[in-house]
Amino acid sequence: MGIGWVARQKRTHLFSSLARSGDEATVTRYDISVRTDVEQGRLEATAILVLKALAPGVTRHCFVLNKGLEVSAVVVDGRRLETRETELADAPGLKAVWVYLPESLEEGREVRLTFVYGGRPAGGRWASIEEGGLRLSRRSAWYPVGAGFDSFTARVSCATFPGMLGVTDGDLVSSSETEGQAVYVWETREPISGLALTAGRFTLERATHKGLELDLYLGPRLAERASEVMELFRRVIDAYISMLGEPEARRFAVVLRRQYPGDEHLVRLVAALAHETAHIWWGSPISVGFGDTWFHEALARAMAYETVGRVLGDEARAALIHEEIDRYAADSAVGSGGEESVLSWAKSRVLDAPRHVCIRSALVLRLVHHTLGSEAFFETLRRHVAMYRAKPSGLGEFVKIAERVSGKPVDGLIRQWLGTTASFAYEIRGARCSPKPGGGFVTKFSLVNTGDAVGPVQADVLLAGGEWQTREKVTLTGRDQVLMICTKHPVRCIVLDPDVYLPNRSWKRCKVSLASDMTP
């Protein structure tokens, strides 16, 4: 009997010191009743779990739990079990809880364990306790994790203060509010690999759209704009249906907490909705299975660029991608690993990719989109989703499908951009427009490569003057080039790559106003 791939992969990465224990048994079911005190950042819980032996004669098992939580009892059939806790060198903030079974468990047999525990979860990347609520990710181990992340079904009853919401994975099957508390019950019928928990002042906004159920959990700052956010969510879903076709999932739930400042608000909000929606297809328990988590994050980012363009227009998309290019430049300059290529980073098999790895990969996916054309790019995405639902898949499979669909050497493109740390930075300099003898105009300019990316890339150049525009295709050769482009109209401004397909670090200086000696 084997363990699900999700569990196996995550065991290896996250809890390698427990690899042996993790192979002997797995949790197949959780029934958790948790009471959260959002103000104190505390929780009290009883977790009943079904542990199944995967090897003969299992006598003990190791669970992983957040360091801030104390186990007061582990019980089987009314019998209190012996436990022992140890440090976890490879997972800060978490601890190992060894449970000694009353009798050895034969292969394939199950035992029901009841954990009673509580406390204030230790913070860090996976657990945040703040004014707005308590947010515990899958990896915070807010419940006893079966040493890896198992493949299980679950029912979670979350009690919190009246007026607050408790959100975890799965479907909300019931909710009730009395004077003393609000209780939300969640059920996961399809096996999943981990449970997150969020409790706080959220407002639930629900709608049905094209036969799909849309749930939005909105933080206090967003609650007053609930109908506006829901309208954006509908448009995001429409964009996804047009890109990927009818979804398998019939219910889409997104938790949003942040309100973004002023102008950025709309773009960030749509980007956040689009990113989370992408995980319905990639990187969640009901989507394409986990292979390379970083690649699924990159896909979610790239899908967000695309969706922002479809929902808010090309200018908003350009603004978002420029922001991402700047973020990437800042991260890779200061962050660790900025000198390492994405592909060599990926070999390290670290589970959580730094942001610059995800952004560079997302920008390269946009370049792949540019190279293949929209039709082949989206056909690739649709096939990837159809072929790998609930199966592990990452970059490798995606590239194979893209090559089959397009007939183009996508692998080479990926190596060129993800196998190096090459910096793509092209500037337009010294542009000058003059009238041509016999009519029309000619614009002469230099394309200067200030980065270290080499190899040819196709790019559009937009030459604009007043209400006229001309688009030309140019090949960026990697060397500095001088170009002359003829137009029927005078040119006042040149934009390299107006649709922002290229990860051009010098995008800010692409616009050039012309000092013209022409008489208009």
Ligand SMILES: [Zn+2]
């Ligand atoms: Zn994500």
